[in-house]
Amino acid sequence: MVNIKNYFDIEQLFWVSLCQKHEVINSSVECYLTSIDLSIFNFILIRAPINLKTLHAAQEVFDEKNKAYCLVIKDSAISSLLPILTCGSYKADSMTTAMGLALNKYTKKNQWQEEKFLVIRLVNDNLSLWAQPLKSAFLGEEIDDLHIINQYIEYHQNILNKKIEIYHFVLIKSQFPVTSLTLTIHNKMARLDDIATHIDHQKQGNATYLIRYVLDLCLQKKITCCYLESSPYGVELYRRLGFEPLFNYFSYYKV
Numbered sequence: 641m642v643n644i645k646n647y648f649d650i651e652q653l654f655w656v657s658l659c660q661k662h663e664v665i666n667s668s669v670e671c672y673l674t675s676i677d678l679s680i681f682n683f684i685l686i687r688a689p690i691n692l693k694t695l696h697a698a699q700e701v702f703d704e705k706n707k708a709y710c711l712v713i714k715d716s717a718i719s720s721l722l723p724i725l726t727c728g729s730y731k732a733d734s735m736t737t738a739m740g741l742a743l744n745k746y747t748k749k750n751q752w753q754e755e756k757f758l759v760i761r762l763v764n765d766n767l768s769l770w771a772q773p774l775k776s777a778f779l780g781e782e783i784d785d786l787h788i789i790n791q792y793i794e795y796h797q798n799i800l801n802k803k804i805e806i807y808h809f810v811l812i813k814s815q816f817p818v819t820s821l822t823l824t825i826h827n828k829m830a831r832l833d834d835i836a837t838h839i840d841h842q843k844q845g846n847a848t849y850l851i852r853y854v855l856d857l858c859l860q861k862k863i864t865c866c867y868l869e870s871s872p873y874g875v876e877l878y879r880r881l882g883f884e885p886l887f888n889y890f891s892y893y894k895v
Contacts, residue, residue, distance in 0.1 A: 642740035689720035730892040739883040772817040
């Protein structure tokens with residue numbers, strides 16, 4: 641059954657498995673920290689309305705380490721934080737949409753004979769190949785892209801070492817790694833992350849092809865529901881696959 645609680649459960653599993661440190665402030669607020677020098681990998685997740693005292697407790701987790709971070713706030717919690725969000729301490733950055741798919745409503749498509757030059761590989765034993773399409777996701781950052789990618793690979797290797805049920809896929813087109821995707825499975829639920837297509841191969845249906853392959857795998861594994869977090873640009877793609885919006889997250893960066 642697709643619901644927000646299930647979304648939160650598998651979201652927490654993924655991020656706790658990935659991050660170096662996870663600190664729970666209360667049932668509504670969690671801090672996630674890594675050594676990766678990007679705010680998107682160091683954040684305060686706020687799932688319900690809170691008071692400023694609770695926010696300050698979360699901020700101290702990062703301030704003690706002199707670490708940059710962002711706030712990731714569920715839409716229903718925004719109003720409780722308006723005084724601090726509008727005083728100039730934070731700058732609005734991006735919005736993402738939490739989405740879910742009940743797999744009993746998913747329609748399989750026989751696509752495997754359509755593209756003879758496409759190959760999908762499970763590459764848990766070769767995360768460097770999986771990470772190739774991800775590099776374009778970091779273009780434009782004022783940080784060494786290769787260093788960031790290598791750190792991210794290391795964190796995903798740590799997840800594998802923890803025996804979490806996680807799968808790293810790459811779609812290869814004419815022997816070139818084009819699209820990446822991560823699948824996490826827990827308690828008959830699935831979550832998709834790291835969906836990225838190389839900049840030279842976007843808008844060609846590659847991500848759709850890989851996602852359908854993974855959803856078919858979920859059906860084989862008797863998974864009941866699948867979740868993901870989408871940028872505004874991906875929402876319509878996921879809608880066409882049957883995913884439905886659950887709520888929005890809004891990100892704010894300290895200035």
